[in-house]
Amino acid sequence: MDARGWVPATAGNFSVRLGPGRVAVTRSGFHKGMLTPAALMVVDEQGRPEDASLRPSAETGLHCGIYRRYPEAGAALHGHSIPVTVLSRRAGDAITLSGYELLKAFPGLATHEASISLPVVDNDQDIARLQAVVEARWDAGAAKIPGYLIRGHGVYVWGRDMPEALLRLEALEFMLACELEARKL
Ligand SMILES: CSC[C@@H](O)[C@@H](O)C(=O)COP(=O)(O)O
Numbered sequence: 001m002d003a004r005g006w007v008p009a010t011a012g013n014f015s016v017r018l019g020p021g022r023v024a025v026t027r028s029g030f031h032k033g034m035l036t037p038a039a040l041m042v043v044d045e046q047g048r049p050e051d052a053s054l055r056p057s058a059e060t061g062l063h064c065g066i067y068r069r070y071p072e073a074g075a076a077l078h079g080h081s082i083p084v085t086v087l088s089r090r091a092g093d094a095i096t097l098s099g100y101e102l103l104k105a106f107p108g109l110a111t112h113e114a115s116i117s118l119p120v121v122d123n124d125q126d127i128a129r130l131q132a133v134v135e136a137r138w139d140a141g142a143a144k145i146p147g148y149l150i151r152g153h154g155v156y157v158w159g160r161d162m163p164e165a166l167l168r169l170e171a172l173e174f175m176l177a178c179e180l181e182a183r184k185l
């Protein structure tokens with residue numbers, strides 16, 4: 001993600017589910033292109049640190065929200081790419097992606113002749129309030145899509161494990177980069 005410019009400065013955060021009620025998440029404020037084991041820590045599914053002296057990602061609540069809602073989720077990625085940032089600022093409450101071969105990277109889509117409606121929620125520095133908005137969108141029918149955008153901020157994508165989360169993120173970033181390029185034509 002760093003090599004692709006998706007986590008500038010200290011942007012982005014990553015997590016994996018270690019087991020029931022245990023999540024490994026990046027610590028807050030570290031550069032995500034220079035992570036070492038010391039930049040990781042463990043929280044429970046409510047985001048409470050096992051080691052209270054360490055500060056987890058500011059967006060731990062969004063990671064934990066994913067694990068609470070999706071028992072099958074094993075890894076979650078968050079980045080701040082240019083396409084995500086630009087397109088989400090101009091979008092309404094969703095971005096529709098259709099006709100892309102890479103849609104097949106998403107669950108249940110076997111053909112490019114499909115579309116997904118990617119939820120876009122407004123940014124909020126209050127992460128608990130932001131998570132409540134995301135949950136409302138899931139309840140309203142967005143639950144099948146393993147990702148969403150935060151306006152002017154970034155993207156969250158998850159999968160069964162880290163390779164699947166990364167694959168989905170790459171597919172999504174590719175399609176959003178295409179959408180951005182198309183607007184320049
Ligand atoms: C460079 S500021 C970005 C942060 O506010 C946040 O959005 C982010 O993605 C990284 O926060 P972090 O607390 O390091 O996980």
Ligand SMILES: [Zn+2]
Pocket residue numbers: 011012013059078079080153154
């Ligand atoms: Zn962020």
